[in-house]
Structure formats: structure tokens, C-alpha cells
Amino acid sequence: MDGRLQIFTGNANIPLARSIASHLNLNLGRAIVGVFKNGETRVQLEENVRGSDVFIVQSLTTPVDHHLMELLLMIDALRRASAQRVTAVIPYYGYAKQEKKTTGREPISAKLVANLIATAGADRVLTMDLHAPAIEGFFDIPVDHLQAGPLIADHFRSRNMKNVVVVSPDAGGVGRANKFRERIGASLAIIAKQRPAPDVSEVVEMVGDVAGKHAVIFDDMISTGGTLAEAAKTLKERGAISVVACATHGIFAGNAVELLGDSVMEEVLVTDTIPLPAEASAARIAQISVASLFAEAIIRIHKDLSLSALFS
Structure with missing residues (x-):
């Protein structure tokens, strides 16, 4: 990648995002991630990301739907601001237990979430210990699956x-x-x-x-x-x-x-x-903390190096 490395975060796990950025000797990218008075999620980037290799750190934690929406809107904002590549760093992937139908008339929610992330414009996903490893196959973009x-x-x-x-x-x-x-x-x-x-x-x-x-x-x-x-x-x-x-x-x-x-x-x-x-x-x-492991994975992705050594 020719673009500079930038790290942004939603509100799901700011301490982990800060720790990852610290391991990379970077500051978190400045962005407004909040809520409008009518309850809708608000996202506004306050950094120039044109041509950058951007990583968004966002666990899908409680409230899961709200943090998912933050992630989707941040991906869309980065795409529209001409980021060169956008990687969704999802330490905890919500809806992972809903990866198959256990009875009739149920959704496969983990697949729908994967579709939403890809449709929003993410180029790849970095995650950790998916409850069902088959979820990797729900994505049509690269997925790097770390293990704790x-x-x-x-x-x-x-x-x-x-x-x-x-x-x-x-x-x-x-x-x-x-x-x-x-x-x-x-x-x-x-x-x-x-x-x-x-x-x-x-x-x-x-x-x-x-x-x-x-x-x-x-x-x-x-x-x-x-x-x-x-x-x-x-x-x-x-x-x-x-x-x-x-x-x-x-x-x-x-x-x-x-x-x-x-x-x-x-x-x-x-x-x-x-x-x-x-x-x-x-x-x-x-x-x-898993911050050092995510930081190492991010720098390897940024430099187009193999991540195989991290899975040993």
C-alpha cells in the first residue's frame, strides 16, 4: 500500500483502539461518532483520509445494533472520502451464534451482518475467534481470523x-x-x-x-x-x-x-x-490484552505481509 496508515474507532471499545494505536505509535483518527437528537447515528470524519489505508476498530458489543450502525456509517464515510482501502477490525463479531437455522422461519443473522459490512464498502475484515469459523465463508472479501x-x-x-x-x-x-x-x-x-x-x-x-x-x-x-x-x-x-x-x-x-x-x-x-x-x-x-496481536496484524496487512506467523 502506498497510502498512509490511519486508525479510527467507534464507541464500542475505545480503550482497545487506543492501545492498538499506541502499539503502532499512531494517534487515533479524529472523528465525530455520536447520536443526533432524533436518535439516528451521526458520523463525521475530521481527518483527511484520501488515499489512506484505514482500519476501523469496532467490536459489535452491547448495544450491538447501534455499534453495528456506527461501523457501517464509518465505512461509508471513509469510502466517500476516497480512502484507498478500508479494513473493518472487529475484535468481537456480534450475531456469531446465529450462523445457522436451528428451527423454521429463522434468519441467518451472521450472514446478513457480513453482507451489510461488505455492502457498506469494507475491503477486508480482521476479527478474532469467531464463534463459528464458517462465518469466514459468509464474506466475499478477505477475512483474517486471529486466535487468542x-x-x-x-x-x-x-x-x-x-x-x-x-x-x-x-x-x-x-x-x-x-x-x-x-x-x-x-x-x-x-x-x-x-x-x-x-x-x-x-x-x-x-x-x-x-x-x-x-x-x-x-x-x-x-x-x-x-x-x-x-x-x-x-x-x-x-x-x-x-x-x-x-x-x-x-x-x-x-x-x-x-x-x-x-x-x-x-x-x-x-x-x-x-x-x-x-x-x-x-x-x-x-x-x-490482545492489542499487541491486533497491532501486529494491522501492520502486516498494511505492508502486504503474510499473517500466517500469527496463527501458530
Whole structure:
């Protein structure tokens, strides 16, 4: 790319955007991203972006629809201001759980969001740990899909924990948990669950030995916290010495923070793809940053270098 590198952000996760820009020794691009008195989203760029290689950092966090609209309007504004290339940096991709129809007369919302982003004018997408990796195929533009697993594994290896078992809280996450346990040198256990209703889960059975071990539950996201709380209870009943949980995206919907705070888990570790609620520390919720990884990916995209080294 001949154009200069510029970073803009919506209002979803300004601290992460600032941290990414800081790693790149850049200032965030100046823009007005707010709301008109009638409730409509307002976007106005206050920087010259003609010919620039622009990255917009915007997680699709609560309120999801509002932050999605901010992203779409910022992409459109940059296109109309003659940016050379626009990359949507979406650390957390909302609607990712709605990637297929589970019953009749339902939308495939994750596909619709992908269409909206491409139609708005994004040239490519940079994201992290999609709930369903198949969502990459919903886009007809390039998608770079980062993984937080190596960063979280480094964090646990630094603790020099012994006799560890990594637990997948459901059958769908076995592949993810297996990669993680290989990175930290642990054994594997799997919890089977069923969902009698949306956002409700019940533990059915467990495969693997956790007695006398330190259990680490590994998942891609924590939403209502119900799955984690039930899994942790089961692990303690099966003889685990301690239980901690880690995930890329800490959504903490509804009363999740209170639920996790009342659970038997000693710690819940998430990344900063989504800002933590104010009461998180009281519930033993900690956070590590993915800003350096996103900064490295952005500079590689800008210089047209391979991102393969970031996926190891």
C-alpha cells in the first residue's frame, strides 16, 4: 500500500483502539461518532483520509445494533472520502451464534451482518475467534481470523501450574480446547450439555478424569455464565482441586457477573475484545490484552505481509 496508515474507532471499545494505536505509535483518527437528537447515528470524519489505508476498530458489543450502525456509517464515510482501502477490525463479531437455522422461519443473522459490512464498502475484515469459523465463508472479501489461544496459553504457562486438565464445556469446543491443552501440556476432559432453551444449558455427562487436578475450562465466549457455573460445579463434584475459566470474549449478559461471582471458580480470565463491566473485579474476573496481536496484524496487512506467523 502506498497510502498512509490511519486508525479510527467507534464507541464500542475505545480503550482497545487506543492501545492498538499506541502499539503502532499512531494517534487515533479524529472523528465525530455520536447520536443526533432524533436518535439516528451521526458520523463525521475530521481527518483527511484520501488515499489512506484505514482500519476501523469496532467490536459489535452491547448495544450491538447501534455499534453495528456506527461501523457501517464509518465505512461509508471513509469510502466517500476516497480512502484507498478500508479494513473493518472487529475484535468481537456480534450475531456469531446465529450462523445457522436451528428451527423454521429463522434468519441467518451472521450472514446478513457480513453482507451489510461488505455492502457498506469494507475491503477486508480482521476479527478474532469467531464463534463459528464458517462465518469466514459468509464474506466475499478477505477475512483474517486471529486466535487468542496462544496469548492465553502464554499467560497460563507463566504460572507454572502442575497437574492441569483443560476442560471443554461442550462437544462443539473440543477442537479448540484440545489445541489449548497441547500448548500448555495438559490432559483433556469434555463436558456434554444440552440446551432446553436459548441461553439455557444443562450438564448431561463428562468424559475424562479431573480428580486431584487443577481444571481450566476453555471456551471462546462467556455469555450468560450459566454453562460455566454448572461446569465448574460438576468439576468440583468430580474431585477437581481448583477450577478456573478462560475465554476470548467476555460478554457477561444479564446477571452473568453475579452468577460467576457466586460460583466455585477461583478466577475467570478473558481478553479485552469487549470492555469489562465495572463490577467484574469483585467477581474474580481478570483481563489480558490482545492489542499487541491486533497491532501486529494491522501492520502486516498494511505492508502486504503474510499473517500466517500469527496463527501458530
